[in-house]
Amino acid sequence: MAAMKEPFPPFHIIGNIYYVGSQGIACYIIRTKKGEILLDTGYPDMASQIEANIRKLGFRLSGVRILIDSHAHIDHGGGMAALKSATGAKLVAMAEDAPYFESGGHHDVVFGDRNLFPPVKVDRIIHDGDTVKLGGVVLTAHLTPGHTPGNTTWTMDTKDRGKTYHVVFFGIVTPFPNMKLTGNPDYPNMKADWDRTMRVLPTLKCDVFLASNGSFFDMEKKHDALLKGASPNPFIDPAGCKAFMDRGESTYQKLLQGSAQNGAPGT
Template sequence: MPLRLICLAMSLAVGVLAQAAPDWTEPFPPHHIAGNLYYVGSRGLASYLIATPQGNILINSSLESSVPLIRDSVEKLGFQFNDIKVLLISHAHWDHSAGSAQIKKLTGARYMVMDGDVEVVESGGKTDFQYGQTPSSLFPATTVDRVLHDGDVVKLGDTVLTAHLTPGHTKGCTTWTLKARENGKSYDVVIVGSPNVNPGYKLVNNMQYPQIASDYERTFRVLRSLPCDIFLGAHGSYYGMEAKLAKMKAGDRNAFVDPDGYKNYVSDRGQAFRAELQKQLQAANRKP
C-alpha cells in the first residue's frame, strides 16, 4: 500500500478512536454506592473513591482530560482531592490510566499496578500489544510505586481490596474485590476490570500475545468464582449504572445490589468471547 494511503488510514483510525465515545468526557453526578464506596467518574468512564480515616483510594484515573472532572466529583462529595493516598486502575488502557501521572503529581498518591500492566503504564502505552502503535492511545508514562501480583491486597485504614488478575483485555487487567457495609449488612463488591474482546483483537496466532485466548479463559473462571452482591466495572455501562442510580434516587436503598446481574454479565461476555474465538479459529483453518 502506498505510504500516502497508509497515513490516511492511520489518520482516519485515530479520528474514529478520538470520537468514538463522547460520554467518556461527559460529567455525571457523583454518588454514594455503599458503605465507604463512591462513584466519581464521567458518564462513560468509571472511577471509584473509597474513603477511609487514613486517606482515600481512587480506582481509575481515566483520560488526561478527566482529572479536573474527577477532582470536582470528589470535592462535591465533601472529600479533599489531595487526601487520595493510593491510586489503582482496572487496566492499562488510555481511557482508564492516562490521568495517572497528573493525579500522582497533584496528590502524591502511591500508584499500584498489576505486574502484567506495569511495562505498558511505564512506557505510556507504547508496549501495549494492541494499541502500542496507535498515537491516540498513548499517554504520559507513569512510574509505578508498587507492583501487584494476583491475590495481593491493598490496605488503607480499615479497608482491604484484593487484586485479581483477569487478563486478556490487557495482560495485567485487574478485577478488584472488597467488602462494603451498608444498613448493618456486609456486601461483596466486585469491580470488573474488563472481560471484553475489543474490535481487532487477535485471539488466534497473536505473536504479541500468544496466550491471549487461554488468558481470557482464565478470566472467566476467576469471575465465575467470585462472590458478588454489588456489581461494578471499568465502565458504568457494564452494570447499568444510570438505571440503578435512578432506582436509588427513587428510594431503592439496595439498587446496586445485583448478584444475578453480575452472573448474567459474566455469562454473556463469556459467550461473546467463545463466539469470537470460534470465528477466528474457523478463519485460520480456512487459510491455505
C-alpha cells in the same frame, strides 16, 4: 467518545464506595479510616473533572493515599500521572500492566502506539491475589487478563446499613467481537490469558456489581433509582452481575468457535 467523557454528578454508591467518574468511564473513591483509595482516573483530559468530583463529595485531594486501576489504557488510566501529582498518592499496579503505565501506553498489545498517555511511575507492583490495605479496608486484586496482560478485577467487602456485601469492580472481561485470539506477535499468550479470565470469573462472589464502564452495570439507571429512594440499594445486583459474566463467557465462546472455523492455529 464525547459521551464517554460527559460529566456526571458524583454520588455515594453504597457503604464506603463513591462514584467520581464521567457518564461513561467509571472511577471510584473508596473511603477508609486513613484516607481514600482511587480506582481508575479516566482519560488524561478528564483529570480536572475527576478531581472536582472528589472535592464535591467532601474529600480532600491530599487525602487520597493510593491509586489503583482496572488496566493501563488511556481511557481508564490515562489520568494517573495527573492524579498522582494532584494527590501525592502511590500508584499500585499489576506487574503485567506496569510497563504500559511507565511507558505511557507504548507497544500496547492491541493498539500499538496509537493511544499514548502521560507516563507515570508505579510505586508498588502487585501480582494475582495480592491485596491493597488502608485504614481497615482490604482490596484483593484478581488478574483477569486478555484485554491487557494485567487487566485487573478488584474485590472487597463493604458494610451498608448493618449488612456486609461482596463487591466486585470488574476490569474489561468481555473480548472485543471479531478480535483474533491467536497469532498476535505482541501478545502470544492472549488466548491462554482469556482462558484464565473465564476460569476466574465464576469464582468471584458478587453482591454489589460495579465495573470499569458505567454502561456495563447500568450505572445511570441505578443512580436514578437510588436518588428516588429505591430499596434495597439497586447496586446490589447479583443477577445483573451473573448476566454480565455470562455475556463475557458467551462472547469468548463465539470467538473460539470463529477461530476454529477459520482454522486459526492454536485453538
